[in-house]
């Protein structure tokens with residue numbers, strides 16, 4: 001286990017915004033979980049598990065947080081049944097890395113998640129999805145960690161999931177996803193999976209600013225017929241800017257850091273969007289991005 005002082009959130013999030021936390025604890029081995037409660041109580045501050053920081057808007061200044069970071073080994077443990085293949089992945093593993101591994105193994109299911117730049121744990125905790133593919137459809141079980149119970153497994157049937165929603169049923173306890181197991185189907189041809197992934201990626205690249213400094217979608221879609229991007233566009237917010245931050249010109253539901261953006265500017269834009277959407281459509285926009293210490 002490594003402990004680093006004063007980690008910068010701006011360096012650890014895709015929006016490149018945020019101040020400094022108290023410390024960062026990097027878990028490297030299985031036995032680090034056992035020492036974690038002791039280390040956390042020694043460091044003080046509120047623990048925050050951070051994956052790749054691709055869905056986080058972090059506040060400026062000194063944040064009374066201790067970041068937890070997980071290592072992610074390559075590959076994935078496979079057990080083959082007759083119809084489904086179970087693949088186990090560590091939460092710290094990159095989701096794109098896992099998808100590339102599955103493609104090489106000719107395992108199909110998760111390719112709709114191509115282009116999501118998170119970790120496996122972050123994708124489980126957010127129940128990531130895109131273009132009709134939702135991670136929970138393939139989740140068989142998760143390994144969780146809490147200070148009170150240590151590591152334990154929970155079956156998918158005992159989890160509550162929904163659109164960008166994941167609740168392991170642990171109330172207000174601090175929990176971490178340590179591993180996830182997915183049930184996938186074996187395809188004949190890895191090339192057909194590669195082709196599906198290529199098409200998903202191209203579609204995203206055409207319609208979303210996936211190469212800019214963003215955190216993905218800022219707001220959840222209020223309904224299938226009312227995507228937040230279109231509502232914001234109708235409110236005149238496509239390309240709308242505040243200082244160094246702005247709503248993307250490609251997709252209005254993406255906030256872009258144009259180089260020198262600040263968290264306060266991002267929060268101001270979020271407020272403006274909510275107000276306009278409420279007064280024009282009577283709709284309350286719910287945040288998809290996780291605001292931390294803002």
Ligand SMILES: Cc1cc2nc3c(=O)[nH]c(=O)nc-3n(C[C@H](O)[C@H](O)[C@H](O)COP(=O)(O)OP(=O)(O)OC[C@H]3O[C@@H](n4cnc5c(N)ncnc54)[C@H](O)[C@@H]3O)c2cc1C
Nearest residue numbers: 051052053054055118119121122123125128129130177216
């Ligand atoms: C260009 C771009 C495109 C995107 N496209 C999509 C998309 O199509 N669909 C989609 O759903 N999302 C999309 N996102 C958002 C984001 O990538 C996903 O939500 C991703 O799953 C977040 O993973 P992460 O590791 O970056 O999580 P983080 O941003 O680090 O964390 C997000 C939340 O999950 C929690 N968390 C992280 N790891 C764990 C863990 N191990 N255990 C418990 N909680 C954890 C954090 O505490 C935080 O609350 C996009 C983002 C970007 C920048």
